[in-house]
Amino acid sequence: MTDRIKGLDSSSLGASNSSPIEQIRASTAVSNATNAPLPAVDSVNITDSARRLFALAQAVHAAPEVDTQRVAALQQEIGNGQYVIHPDRIADRLLQMEQDLVAAH
Numbered sequence: 001m002t003d004r005i006k007g008l009d010s011s012s013l014g015a016s017n018s019s020p021i022e023q024i025r026a027s028t029a030v031s032n033a034t035n036a037p038l039p040a041v042d043s044v045n046i047t048d049s050a051r052r053l054f055a056l057a058q059a060v061h062a063a064p065e066v067d068t069q070r071v072a073a074l075q076q077e078i079g080n081g082q083y084v085i086h087p088d089r090i091a092d093r094l095l096q097m098e099q100d101l102v103a104a105h
Contacts, residue, residue: 077083 074083
């Protein structure tokens, strides 16, 4: 009994003088030569908000983590006893931050 396997070009692969591997190679070579796929075209569209987000990420990455000049100025003010806390400014900024968070959602 002989098992037959269908090849890519619809011809049967079965008993013959050549090996099954050679028959498969021959059938795929014919199939690839006659049915060559068209080249695919890929495209990507970047939205404006994605571009802005990328630019913002780059700016944050480029910015120093610590403002050393501001830290030195604060250390000097504290050391000299000149640092003044403004509770009204702190409260106003906290409220503004809360309003910004609510508006964002």
